[in-house]
Amino acid sequence: MDWASLIGLALGLFGILAAQFIEGGHLASLLQPAAFSIVVIGTFGAVLLQSGLPTFVRGMRMLAWIFRAPETNELALPGQVAAWGATARREGLLSLERYVDSVKDGFTAKGLRLIVDGIDPYKIREILEADINTFERRERQAVKIWEAAGGYAPTIGILGAVLGLIHVMENLADPERLGGGIAVAFVATVYGVGFANLVFLPIANKLKAIVGEEVHRREMLTDVFCSLANGDNARVVEERLLAYR
Numbered sequence: 001m002d003w004a005s006l007i008g009l010a011l012g013l014f015g016i017l018a019a020q021f022i023e024g025g026h027l028a029s030l031l032q033p034a035a036f037s038i039v040v041i042g043t044f045g046a047v048l049l050q051s052g053l054p055t056f057v058r059g060m061r062m063l064a065w066i067f068r069a070p071e072t073n074e075l076a077l078p079g080q081v082a083a084w085g086a087t088a089r090r091e092g093l094l095s096l097e098r099y100v101d102s103v104k105d106g107f108t109a110k111g112l113r114l115i116v117d118g119i120d121p122y123k124i125r126e127i128l129e130a131d132i133n134t135f136e137r138r139e140r141q142a143v144k145i146w147e148a149a150g151g152y153a154p155t156i157g158i159l160g161a162v163l164g165l166i167h168v169m170e171n172l173a174d175p176e177r178l179g180g181g182i183a184v185a186f187v188a189t190v191y192g193v194g195f196a197n198l199v200f201l202p203i204a205n206k207l208k209a210i211v212g213e214e215v216h217r218r219e220m221l222t223d224v225f226c227s228l229a230n231g232d233n234a235r236v237v238e239e240r241l242l243a244y245r
Helices: 004-023 033-051 054-066 074-091 091-098 106-116 121-170 176-231 234-242
Strands: none
Touching: 004 176, 004 234, 033 054, 033 121, 033 176, 054 074, 054 176, 074 091, 074 176, 074 234, 091 106, 091 176, 106 176, 121 176
């Protein structure tokens, strides 16, 4: 569990609610289903129109990474690399096949398989870098749905405010209905700006950081695999690994 994400979200909401309480306002005045519907549903509708269904679904699934990032076992990587190097030095590159089925990461398994198959180191780099580029492009496209949501939400909040004011103008003769329209108008703006800056944009930035870390890990593994395929000394492989830290 990433407690920083949970605490950060809680602090953001607490700051708004505390200010509302200090100013003598009531929590109920911030709970406007109509404003929520306009901002949230409208925002995700616009994002879906922009991104397409597969990218949208992938981006929504990535939301879980905010609280629990994908496991990479990066701390165990130096030990794994040392074991691969020792095995290859003693028994040859074909002996690395025993590790292919035991690793859970598909990228790592692919790199080891290429070495076992006797692929030229330059070709290994070419294949793995193409894999990394495809992965990065796909993941960053999915992350962009949250950036887009952060851009659309404030504008749709203003749209909600205008709709609320239209409701007010239509009911000037009925004072009892004016309050609801005015509340929707102002709360829709709060929702739009609040969701954008407290939820959508922070999610986008955190997901971009997670994707960047995974790309970095794969680039590091690519260097390791090429070194192993070249038959480099274990010390050389270790230095390549340390260069990324």
